[in-house]
Amino acid sequence: MPGNSGTSMRLLSGLLAGQEFLSVLTGDASLRTRPMGRIVQPLQQMGASIMGRHGDTLAPLAIRGGNLRPIEYDMPVASAQVKSCLMLAGLSATGPTVLHQPALSRDHTERMMAAMGAQVNSDGLALTLIPTTLKAVDVAVPGDISSAAFWMVAGLIHPNARVTITGVGLNPSRAGIIDALQMMGAGDCLRLENQRTEGGEPVADVVATSASLQAIELGGEIIPIMIDELPVLAVAACFARGQTVFRDAAELRVKESDRIETTVSELRRMGADIDPREDGMVIRGVSKLTGTDVESHGDHRLAMSLAVAGLAAAGTTTIHGSEDASVSYPNFWEHLRSITNG
Numbered sequence: 001m002p003g004n005s006g007t008s009m010r011l012l013s014g015l016l017a018g019q020e021f022l023s024v025l026t027g028d029a030s031l032r033t034r035p036m037g038r039i040v041q042p043l044q045q046m047g048a049s050i051m052g053r054h055g056d057t058l059a060p061l062a063i064r065g066g067n068l069r070p071i072e073y074d075m076p077v078a079s080a081q082v083k084s085c086l087m088l089a090g091l092s093a094t095g096p097t098v099l100h101q102p103a104l105s106r107d108h109t110e111r112m113m114a115a116m117g118a119q120v121n122s123d124g125l126a127l128t129l130i131p132t133t134l135k136a137v138d139v140a141v142p143g144d145i146s147s148a149a150f151w152m153v154a155g156l157i158h159p160n161a162r163v164t165i166t167g168v169g170l171n172p173s174r175a176g177i178i179d180a181l182q183m184m185g186a187g188d189c190l191r192l193e194n195q196r197t198e199g200g201e202p203v204a205d206v207v208a209t210s211a212s213l214q215a216i217e218l219g220g221e222i223i224p225i226m227i228d229e230l231p232v233l234a235v236a237a238c239f240a241r242g243q244t245v246f247r248d249a250a251e252l253r254v255k256e257s258d259r260i261e262t263t264v265s266e267l268r269r270m271g272a273d274i275d276p277r278e279d280g281m282v283i284r285g286v287s288k289l290t291g292t293d294v295e296s297h298g299d300h301r302l303a304m305s306l307a308v309a310g311l312a313a314a315g316t317t318t319i320h321g322s323e324d325a326s327v328s329y330p331n332f333w334e335h336l337r338s339i340t341n342g
């Protein structure tokens with residue numbers, strides 16, 4: 001079955017651009033609509049031969065790599081996927097790769113490559129990678145904060161909840177959701193316990209209990225460090241007092257679904273007062289959501305966000321396409337059952 005991971009396609013393209021053989025990468029209908037020009041164009045500048053549909057901007061991508069030139073590149077989007085793709089290609093270039101980022105995005109690739117012996121220097125928004133052969137290391141992968149975010153929001157918006165999520169990775173380039181929930185007034189209802197460092201990354205247990213949240217305005221540099229959490233934060237905003245605004249988040253339109261349109265349409269079905277904006281959404285808190293039939297639109301994060309909305313809604317919520325959750329969280333429904341059964 002064709003896959004659905006933009007991250008895999010973009011990172012693999014970077015790796016394959018340095019290999020002297022022909023590769024063809026494709027995916028499901030959603031992945032074949034995701035913008036690939038953002039990686040194809042700089043990889044072509046490095047000398048890789050890449051062809052794709054629609055002027056080399058859409059998969060399937062045919063890549064014949066090898067002999068890459070070093071580039072200095074101004075990244076038009078704050079994307080960790082583009083950055084990681086070019087770093088992987090840069091490993092086999094004939095000189096240093098220099099990237100200028102418009103804003104910081106998650107830095108797991110920088111940390112992991114450095115741990116594997118690569119020379120990676122970050123200076124503000126500029127990043128330089130000197131090509132090296134990586135050495136193998138044992139890696140402890142911390143719990144994924146994007147998956148944990150569903151339980152944080154569930155614990156905060158449910159009227160009678162206490163949820164503990166153990167071993168959550170809190171890398172500062174990923175932890176925007178904690179800051180956003182604190183700005184919404186979560187306070188002691190969202191606590192970090194047993195803070196420690198594992199595998200070079202900050203980790204803690206996160207405890208979320210029922211809270212009274214207030215609206216916030218969110219935009220600018222926090223957006224790339226919590227981009228995948230915006231759909232579930234929209235659910236939290238439905239239960240907050242006042243009007244929440246997300247801006248500078250147009251990237252949501254080019255994820256597995258157009259997450260601005262799909263989050264708005266599905267939460268509206270449940271009674272949310274939510275409007276789309278070109279680069280975000282506006283959500284006014286309501287006293288309750290009501291369970292009904294909703295649709296995942298082939299998007300794992302939407303399926304799981306709707307489950308969280310359903311937990312706090314009155315009546316039954318039926319999520320069509322609930323199996324999509326397995327794209328990033330195969331045990332999601334099992335974990336949901338275990339927290340609801342106490």
Ligand SMILES: O=C(O)C1=C[C@@H](OP(=O)(O)O)[C@@H](O)[C@H](O)C1
Nearest residue numbers: 007078079080081082105227228
């Ligand atoms: O590097 C990654 O693994 C990811 C980066 C983000 O994409 P962008 O950095 O392109 O926004 C995020 O949305 C995606 O789910 C995973």
Ligand SMILES: C=C(OP(=O)(O)O)C(=O)O
Nearest residue numbers: 004005006007008228255
């Ligand atoms: C992993 C995700 O997406 P992608 O398909 O971009 O890898 C995501 O949306 O959380």
